[in-house]
Amino acid sequence: MHIGSLLARAARLHPSNAAIVDRGVVLDYAGFHDRAARLAAYLRSVGLAPGDRVSVLCWNRPEFLEAYFAGAFAGLVVNPLNVRLSAAEQVGVLRDCGSRHLLAQAHFAPLVAEMLSLGAPIEGVTWIAGAANVSVPSVAYEEALRSSTDGFTAAEPAGDAPAHLYYTSGTTGRPKGVILTHRNVVTHALGTLAELGLSERDTWAHIAPLFHLADAWATFAITWAGGRHAHLERFEARAALDVLERERVTLTNLIPTMLNLMVKDDTAGARDWSALRLILSGGAPIAPDVVRRIVDTFGCEYVQTYGMTETSPYLTLSLLKEHLKALPREEQMRYRAKTGRPFATIDLRVVGEDGREVPPDERTVGEIRVRGETVTPGYWNRPEETAAAFQDGWLKTGDLAVIDSEGYVTIVDRAKDMIITGGEKVYSTEVENVLYAHPAVLEAAVYGAPDPVWGETVRAALVLRPGTQLDVGEILAFCRARLTHYKAPKGVDFLAELPRTGSGKIAKRLLRAPRSGLDGA
Numbered sequence: 001m002h003i004g005s006l007l008a009r010a011a012r013l014h015p016s017n018a019a020i021v022d023r024g025v026v027l028d029y030a031g032f033h034d035r036a037a038r039l040a041a042y043l044r045s046v047g048l049a050p051g052d053r054v055s056v057l058c059w060n061r062p063e064f065l066e067a068y069f070a071g072a073f074a075g076l077v078v079n080p081l082n083v084r085l086s087a088a089e090q091v092g093v094l095r096d097c098g099s100r101h102l103l104a105q106a107h108f109a110p111l112v113a114e115m116l117s118l119g120a121p122i123e124g125v126t127w128i129a130g131a132a133n134v135s136v137p138s139v140a141y142e143e144a145l146r147s148s149t150d151g152f153t154a155a156e157p158a159g160d161a162p163a164h165l166y167y168t169s170g171t172t173g174r175p176k177g178v179i180l181t182h183r184n185v186v187t188h189a190l191g192t193l194a195e196l197g198l199s200e201r202d203t204w205a206h207i208a209p210l211f212h213l214a215d216a217w218a219t220f221a222i223t224w225a226g227g228r229h230a231h232l233e234r235f236e237a238r239a240a241l242d243v244l245e246r247e248r249v250t251l252t253n254l255i256p257t258m259l260n261l262m263v264k265d266d267t268a269g270a271r272d273w274s275a276l277r278l279i280l281s282g283g284a285p286i287a288p289d290v291v292r293r294i295v296d297t298f299g300c301e302y303v304q305t306y307g308m309t310e311t312s313p314y315l316t317l318s319l320l321k322e323h324l325k326a327l328p329r330e331e332q333m334r335y336r337a338k339t340g341r342p343f344a345t346i347d348l349r350v351v352g353e354d355g356r357e358v359p360p361d362e363r364t365v366g367e368i369r370v371r372g373e374t375v376t377p378g379y380w381n382r383p384e385e386t387a388a389a390f391q392d393g394w395l396k397t398g399d400l401a402v403i404d405s406e407g408y409v410t411i412v413d414r415a416k417d418m419i420i421t422g423g424e425k426v427y428s429t430e431v432e433n434v435l436y437a438h439p440a441v442l443e444a445a446v447y448g449a450p451d452p453v454w455g456e457t458v459r460a461a462l463v464l465r466p467g468t469q470l471d472v473g474e475i476l477a478f479c480r481a482r483l484t485h486y487k488a489p490k491g492v493d494f495l496a497e498l499p500r501t502g503s504g505k506i507a508k509r510l511l512r513a514p515r516s517g518l519d520g521a
Helices: 004-013 029-045 064-073 087-097 107-116 181-198 214-227 237-246 256-263 287-297 323-325 329-336 382-391 427-434 474-480
Strands: 018-022 023-029 053-057 076-082 101-105 124-128 139-140 164-167 178-180 203-206 228-231 253-254 280-283 302-308 314-316 346-351 365-374 394-405 407-415 419-421 424-428 439-450 455-464 491-494
Touching: 004 029, 004 064, 004 181, 004 214, 018 029, 018 064, 018 394, 018 474, 023 029, 029 064, 053 064, 053 107, 064 076, 064 101, 064 214, 064 228, 076 087, 087 107, 087 164, 087 178, 101 107, 107 124, 124 346, 164 181, 178 181, 181 214, 181 314, 203 214, 203 237, 214 228, 214 253, 237 256, 253 256, 256 280, 256 439, 280 287, 287 302, 287 329, 287 427, 302 329, 302 419, 314 346, 323 329, 323 365, 407 427, 419 439, 419 455, 427 455, 427 474, 474 491
Parallel strands: 018 228, 053 076, 053 101, 076 164, 101 124, 124 139, 203 228, 203 253, 253 280, 280 302, 455 491
Antiparallel strands: 018 023, 164 178, 302 314, 346 365, 365 394, 394 407, 419 424, 439 455
16 A cells, blocks of 8 residues: 555545544545645646655645645655754755755745745745745645646555655754655554554544654544544644644644643643543653643543654554553553553564663663664665664664563663763653652753763753742752752753754753853752
8 A cells, every 4th residue: 555545545435524624614535635636636747757856844734634645646755844944954955855846835935935045956836825926936725726637647656665755853964864655654554543543533633743753644544544634733732722622632642842831721621621532642751740640631541652753653652551451540650651562563672782682670771773664764865874773674763761571661861862970871851750740840851061070960951830930949959859969950940941843842952052050059
């Protein structure tokens, strides 16, 4: 199977099912298929051939969903762009993948104009939700959809044909394009159907960015199931709660920073969550205290997820085995807050520096390595970096974790984020979990700050809950009462907000830049 066949199947089996709801307007699967096919026909009509790259610059909108399938119907490789990158960074991505056409939300017209002035290789622009004049031929999206499908034959890509190119951030160093094939994407969708019990009764909310795989995978899985797609164009905590309640959403995947803001919204507890059956969280580790608040607020099942762009994305889910459901609530919460056990399509092991698997004692730290049919074949035009990412057929994730006797892993840090102070290793997630337990803390990030004596010291950046105050001495004492001395933060920065990546994750590399803060003895 290929990606286009998923929408074709849904249109055949569920033609009148609600496919996409957008501000009260409902599009059924027959209409969804027709619009994606017309967009594919248009892209072919402007000279794009199978294998060419087409880029998408858009917030969460129905057109983004249509573009994912139109690319498959036309045999193109879809390149979702991180909307938060600068014009120069966008041009770097476009040049690297050789993209010829851009589907862009008119909101980004000034950015697109700057990209073209900097030499972006784009030959034409299709404008979503508006139009603008730029230096290359352009057309409004709805006008493009007037293209006839007469004589157009949908592509039948091979399983190993590239389907998507997702780029790493590009804000540090040269960005890498992660190749996902049709087999990668379809196999992952099938895995989520099996693991999460997806069906036509489900409504998914696209709240995390559609240009990022934390959410994009559901485009294909929910469509395969014949379920309904709702969306929020840009994240804001209260608006996200509104979408979940108004659209009777049954499940979604959110980044921990988003969930933390949502459960701390003062309207969250008084809403109707009776339709919600599952909240997934992924993209970063999550503190156990936040997990408790999620379960208490929404009253539904919670599952921690872990994955990578390179793995389509899921590698683990913290779904409880049947016998674990008999455990007391606090023990269940402990398992739900773990990174999880291997996803259906994945072989996973945790290995030490000697290359051997670490014991399942939940103490010995090793690197997670994985293989399976949802793992990328490599990076776009980067054979050396592709080779370096694998060892004996296993992808080296760079994530450090422990594993227990049930096969559940818990990530303790990214290898690059581990703090070494005075020769002692400190895993930032352990410290962050303590900080999140303080009632005044809304968000927390822990990182290593350079120190002439100890090499690095532990430092924290905090955002406080509205209406609260916190003295630096109080938070340092709070941590010292719960952590070994060398693990406790030696300095604190109180910020209005934490810097984030395009996917909404906290960008610790930006926190490491010199700043004035408050230090403890």
